[in-house]
Amino acid sequence: MDGAGPQERAAVRCIAPDMIKSELSDCLAKIGQSGHIRHSCNSTLMEQGRSYQSSDNDPGDRTNERLAATSDGIIIPSNGNENKQSKNTNCSLDKHNTNGLDSKTSKIKQIVEDAISPDSKQAVMRILDQVNELSTAEKLLLYLKLPTGKSGKVDPLRQPLNPLGSRFEIHQTITWIRTHLEEDPDVSLPKQDVYNEYIAYCNSNAMKPLSTADFGKVMKQVFPCVRPRRLGTRGNSRYCYAGMRKRIKLEVPLLPDLGEETKRNSSSHSEDELVSAASCLICEWAQKLLGVTFKSLRDLACHLVENLCVDSRSIAAFTILSASSGSKAVPSFTPSKLCGGKGLGFKTGWIIMDFSACDSSLFQFNTDVTVKVENMSP
Amino acid sequence: MDGAGPQERAAVRCIAPDMIKSELSDCLAKIGQSGHIRHSCNSTLMEQGRSYQSSDNDPGDRTNERLAATSDGIIIPSNGNENKQSKNTNCSLDKHNTNGLDSKTSKIKQIVEDAISPDSKQAVMRILDQVNELSTAEKLLLYLKLPTGKSGKVDPLRQPLNPLGSRFEIHQTITWIRTHLEEDPDVSLPKQDVYNEYIAYCNSNAMKPLSTADFGKVMKQVFPCVRPRRLGTRGNSRYCYAGMRKRIKLEVPLLPDLGEETKRNSSSHSEDELVSAASCLICEWAQKLLGVTFKSLRDLACHLVENLCVDSRSIAAFTILSASSGSKAVPSFTPSKLCGGKGLGFKTGWIIMDFSACDSSLFQFNTDVTVKVENMSP
DNA sequence: CTAACGTTGCCATGGCAACTCATC
DNA sequence: GATGAGTTGCCATGGCAACGTTAG
Numbered sequence: 193m194d195g196a197g198p199q200e201r202a203a204v205r206c207i208a209p210d211m212i213k214s215e216l217s218d219c220l221a222k223i224g225q226s227g228h229i230r231h232s233c234n235s236t237l238m239e240q241g242r243s244y245q246s247s248d249n250d251p252g253d254r255t256n257e258r259l260a261a262t263s264d265g266i267i268i269p270s271n272g273n274e275n276k277q278s279k280n281t282n283c284s285l286d287k288h289n290t291n292g293l294d295s296k297t298s299k300i301k302q303i304v305e306d307a308i309s310p311d312s313k314q315a316v317m318r319i320l321d322q323v324n325e326l327s328t329a330e331k332l333l334l335y336l337k338l339p340t341g342k343s344g345k346v347d348p349l350r351q352p353l354n355p356l357g358s359r360f361e362i363h364q365t366i367t368w369i370r371t372h373l374e375e376d377p378d379v380s381l382p383k384q385d386v387y388n389e390y391i392a393y394c395n396s397n398a399m400k401p402l403s404t405a406d407f408g409k410v411m412k413q414v415f416p417c418v419r420p421r422r423l424g425t426r427g428n429s430r431y432c433y434a435g436m437r438k439r440i441k442l443e444v445p446l447l448p449d450l451g452e453e454t455k456r457n458s459s460s461h462s463e464d465e466l467v468s469a470a471s472c473l474i475c476e477w478a479q480k481l482l483g484v485t486f487k488s489l490r491d492l493a494c495h496l497v498e499n500l501c502v503d504s505r506s507i508a509a510f511t512i513l514s515a516s517s518g519s520k521a522v523p524s525f526t527p528s529k530l531c532g533g534k535g536l537g538f539k540t541g542w543i544i545m546d547f548s549a550c551d552s553s554l555f556q557f558n559t560d561v562t563v564k565v566e567n568m569s570p
Numbered sequence: 571m572d573g574a575g576p577q578e579r580a581a582v583r584c585i586a587p588d589m590i591k592s593e594l595s596d597c598l599a600k601i602g603q604s605g606h607i608r609h610s611c612n613s614t615l616m617e618q619g620r621s622y623q624s625s626d627n628d629p630g631d632r633t634n635e636r637l638a639a640t641s642d643g644i645i646i647p648s649n650g651n652e653n654k655q656s657k658n659t660n661c662s663l664d665k666h667n668t669n670g671l672d673s674k675t676s677k678i679k680q681i682v683e684d685a686i687s688p689d690s691k692q693a694v695m696r697i698l699d700q701v702n703e704l705s706t707a708e709k710l711l712l713y714l715k716l717p718t719g720k721s722g723k724v725d726p727l728r729q730p731l732n733p734l735g736s737r738f739e740i741h742q743t744i745t746w747i748r749t750h751l752e753e754d755p756d757v758s759l760p761k762q763d764v765y766n767e768y769i770a771y772c773n774s775n776a777m778k779p780l781s782t783a784d785f786g787k788v789m790k791q792v793f794p795c796v797r798p799r800r801l802g803t804r805g806n807s808r809y810c811y812a813g814m815r816k817r818i819k820l821e822v823p824l825l826p827d828l829g830e831e832t833k834r835n836s837s838s839h840s841e842d843e844l845v846s847a848a849s850c851l852i853c854e855w856a857q858k859l860l861g862v863t864f865k866s867l868r869d870l871a872c873h874l875v876e877n878l879c880v881d882s883r884s885i886a887a888f889t890i891l892s893a894s895s896g897s898k899a900v901p902s903f904t905p906s907k908l909c910g911g912k913g914l915g916f917k918t919g920w921i922i923m924d925f926s927a928c929d930s931s932l933f934q935f936n937t938d939v940t941v942k943v944e945n946m947s948p
Numbered sequence: 949c950t951a952a953c954g955t956t957g958c959c960a961t962g963g964c965a966a967c968t969c970a971t972c
Numbered sequence: 973g974a975t976g977a978g979t980t981g982c983c984a985t986g987g988c989a990a991c992g993t994t995a996g
Contacts, residue, residue: 312708329686405959783983
């Protein structure tokens with residue numbers, strides 16, 4: 193456990209339930225009932241792991257109060273109790289759900305019980321007895337230490353069916369995400385900008401775009417480690433994918449020469465033309481923002497470095513500066529090295545990649561200005 | 571466990587974490603460190619129970635996929651590992667959180683370990699060893715059966731400090747909620763209407779109202795069992811407090827005679843006058859909606875019962891019908907008995923109490939029409 | 949049996965306030 | 973130490989789609 197990475201640490205927060213989910217799907221797969229109770233399984237147990245996927249660190253303090261509403265003792269209702277519901281209780285849980293959950297949980301329990309040998313069951317009961325004799329603190333320690341996560345026996349290659357279905361758009365979207373984005377712990381992408389990019393791509397390719405909700409789900413599926421964050425000054429927060437950047441290294445043959453003037457000959461949409469258009473737009477935007485005229489994207493990049501709008505000590509900065517009188521090959525810098533950028537009011541070093549000045553999915557070509565520090569101060 | 575109510579069933583869904591939360595706060599209180607790590611405790615463990623408080627039944631299917639990102643083996647990282655973080659990992663967990671969680675969990679574990687006797691620790695380790703030898707299915711069964719919830723030793727009267735602070739408005743709001751609302755498993759109140767009521771009350775009492783967010787938190791605190799729901803026809807959903815109704819039984823002396831015509835003499839705002847106004851408004855609204863003229867609220871109630879707009883077999887219906895030629899005492903019916911009402915486009919029997927026709931907090935007096943079936947079909 | 953529809957889960961965004969960290 | 977600002981948690985609401993029930 194010494195080499196535990198972030199994944200392992202994250203697991204600490206989801207003590208038993210993760211184990212349960214893992215074991216459950218594994219177990220059910222073995223039992224061959226997964227089809228039968230697939231939904232039950234998910235709806236009953238999945239949610240226990242959800243909170244730490246999308247929102248973290250709840251500083252609330254109602255812990256005790258809420259617990260006062262839950263039961264003491266063993267959690268599994270005794271047999272035969274599953275489908276009854278006493279309606280005149282204090283606690284107004286929706287009967288729909290109560291009932292559903294009840295029977296679902298019972299189903300699961302039943303399946304598990306049926307699936308394991310009497311010996312196993314006895315082993316479990318022995319442990320349970322011991323657990324019940326533990327003191328409060330002992331139980332706490334035990335629970336904190338209970339193994340969790342996948343148990344090693346779970347085949348890591350076995351993937352569940354795509355929960356979003358297998359519509360063609362989903363597949364396309366996954367592809368788009370995979371080809372246009374990649375993880376980078378030090379950069380954040382505003383969700384809206386990513387989605388706008390995606391929409392633009394869909395439009396130009398006659399694809400039916402997914403809704404923001406479904407796009408978000410696919411994002412989460414493709415990059416499960418990317419967490420949502422809200423960045424920006426007070427009152428100007430933007431929802432971001434934290435730890436995510438635009439994929440910048442495409443095949444060399446596709447990289448255009450960005451140094452020359454943009455030329456507009458409105459014929460068909462060649463790569464070059466699109467790049468030129470994007471370049472033009474970016475320059476326009478930058479001129480408006482910075483009050484300086486730029487002939488090319490490289491000009492802009494130089495300006496950014498020279499004026500400390502970006503970290504001037506980064507590899508990229510070095511590349512730009514050293515290339516400013518040399519070849520026009522696109523520098524292969526890594527935006528992640530730009531973390532901790534100072535100046536322009538950015539104090540904590542987050543670099544937010546911003547697509548807003550670009551109406552297409554071209555940024556991956558413009559490597560030298562893809563990463564810019566967006567001044568979000570009002 | 572045979573008498574398990576909804577609470578118990580709900581607990582099934584939060585297997586170990588609830589236990590942990592409970593034990594933790596208890597344990598920490600004993601250890602006297604709760605002040606020191608109060609926040610840590612909450613942020614680390616509270617969230618595990620959150621998902622089932624506010625949203626249920628996740629039908630998602632990413633269980634396995636997400637689990638693939640978690641660790642196998644024991645969940646507690648070995649000592650001395652707590653504050654290191656390898657930044658160049660694949661998984662881009664935010665270092666802030668990773669680090670924070672890590673040290674928080676470690677702190678908790680440390681405190682617990684320090685607090686219990688070596689004997690206890692041995693007992694725990696013995697069980698852990700046994701658990702580790704269990705098979706997948708056995709572990710699943712064990713985890714499903716692990717005791718949870720408060721452990722009986724937890725003093726149910728010991729409440730945590732109010733997480734929302736102790737501002738005066740909070741206190742006022744709690745009082746308002748307690749005096750104006752009560753639980754009722756069969757009725758739902760639209761959140762917006764409740765909040766509007768609250769705002770109206772604040773305005774008329776020169777109180778500074780809480781924001782919707784804080785009001786919602788207080789609601790959750792006062793009625794932890796009331797779940798959020800979305801009711802209404804497709805595309806017309808309204809967020810509701812499920813299992814909640816307006817408190818209708820106030821002291822008898824306050825109950826006015828609702829049978830007579832409403833009289834408007836715009837003097838100061840006496841109870842009677844306000845009631846009359848409300849009564850008037852309701853009749854107006856009902857007339858518009860139903861196309862029938864009503865002389866009084868009781869007329870309306872009769873109409874509702876006779877036209878099967880509400881369950882005509884309920885106690886309230888009986889009360890109304892039997893009283894329609896008798897005394898004018900306010901019937902003390904219980905709206906919860908009105909569940910399952912049919913007609914008026916309402917198919918599944920939810921009764922949504924609606925404040926929208928009333929601009930003040932008067933409904934609690936108009937017991938015989940407080941509950942009306944709102945036709946939400948477009 | 950099919951279609952329609954209510955319900956719910958997840959994702960999105962926004963506001964407020966608390967927390968934390970940095971700066972003065 | 974006080975102040976200011978970024979970040980985050982929780983609540984709110986809205987949209988979409990899947991699920992399950994009900995009505996036809």
